[in-house]
Amino acid sequence: MPLRSRLALTASLLLCATLLAGCGLAGDTSPDAAEPGTWRPASGASAARIAGSAQVGPTTGHAPPPVVAPAGPVHIKRHPGVDCAIAKCVALTFDDGPGKYTEGLLDLLARENVPATFFLLGQNVQQYPHALQRMVTEGHQLGSHTFTHPDLTTLPPERVADELESTNEAIRKITGFAPDTVRPPYGAHNGATDRLIHDPLILWDVDTLDWQHHDPARTVSVAMEAVRGGSIILLHDIHKTSVQAVPELIGRLKGQGYSLVTIDELFAGTELSGGQALTRRPVGGQA
Ligand SMILES: [Zn+2]
Numbered sequence: 001m002p003l004r005s006r007l008a009l010t011a012s013l014l015l016c017a018t019l020l021a022g023c024g025l026a027g028d029t030s031p032d033a034a035e036p037g038t039w040r041p042a043s044g045a046s047a048a049r050i051a052g053s054a055q056v057g058p059t060t061g062h063a064p065p066p067v068v069a070p071a072g073p074v075h076i077k078r079h080p081g082v083d084c085a086i087a088k089c090v091a092l093t094f095d096d097g098p099g100k101y102t103e104g105l106l107d108l109l110a111r112e113n114v115p116a117t118f119f120l121l122g123q124n125v126q127q128y129p130h131a132l133q134r135m136v137t138e139g140h141q142l143g144s145h146t147f148t149h150p151d152l153t154t155l156p157p158e159r160v161a162d163e164l165e166s167t168n169e170a171i172r173k174i175t176g177f178a179p180d181t182v183r184p185p186y187g188a189h190n191g192a193t194d195r196l197i198h199d200p201l202i203l204w205d206v207d208t209l210d211w212q213h214h215d216p217a218r219t220v221s222v223a224m225e226a227v228r229g230g231s232i233i234l235l236h237d238i239h240k241t242s243v244q245a246v247p248e249l250i251g252r253l254k255g256q257g258y259s260l261v262t263i264d265e266l267f268a269g270t271e272l273s274g275g276q277a278l279t280r281r282p283v284g285g286q287a
Pocket of ligand 1: 095
């Protein structure tokens with residue numbers, strides 16, 4: 001082969017190698033390259049949901065990401081190998097936010113690779129659109145906690161409907177989708193409210209009373225005494241002391257072999273209906 005041809009071939013091979021290395025690098029750093037069962041900060045689907053929502057959301061001071069696909073509700077499954085019908089699963093749930101401590105909590109959860117479920121107050125979400133967008137991209141679940149936090153059992157039907165619809169609309173404006181679970185304030189519900197609520201009612205079996213005592217150590221000890229497989233733990237991200245309890249609580253739960261999951265993951269494989277109230281997922285046939 002003439003020298004000039006050999007040089008041309010060598011140059012071509014070098015170019016190919018460079019391109020391939022570039023492709024390989026991009027693949028390795030993609031969120032979707034994470035191993036199954038590990039936490040993934042943003043799947044293509046959830047990123048697309050955010051991208052779609054950026055067109056309708058309020059101005060947040062952040063440049064809108066490019067629109068890559070239509071928005072739609074997708075929940076990231078971080079524990080695809082965990083069957084919460086038999087495994088020791090537990091769901092951390094945070095009520096009454098978002099608030100000024102919520103993004104700090106999201107930072108903690110990201111560091112611990114732990115998903116949570118946030119039952120949001122409609123009246124708070126407009127003030128913290130970035131927190132909601134992070135919840136979605138970082139794989140957490142969003143639920144409704146009504147707009148103004150009333151006892152729904154004391155309201156006429158039209159006010160109950162308005163509390164639910166206005167909250168869904170406020171969340172939809174920011175994220176592009178409405179939540180599909182409800183936590184009634186104070187856990188208060190009755191036959192009349194259950195008929196008006198078209199999504200499952202997610203209550204809890206572990207009440208840390210964090211809002212009352214504001215003691216991180218007590219929040220952890222109360223939770224650890226009451227938790228069992230399938231539990232739903234109630235916390236409030238509007239209190240600094242509740243957020244401060246989270247790293248220790250997560251460490252203790254993981255240490256006892258619990259898989260920390262979202263509400264959707266906790267009840268995966270079961271049929272839930274509108275107005276049905278749930279306090280935990282029975283595990284291994286227990287009541
Ligand atoms: Zn509440």
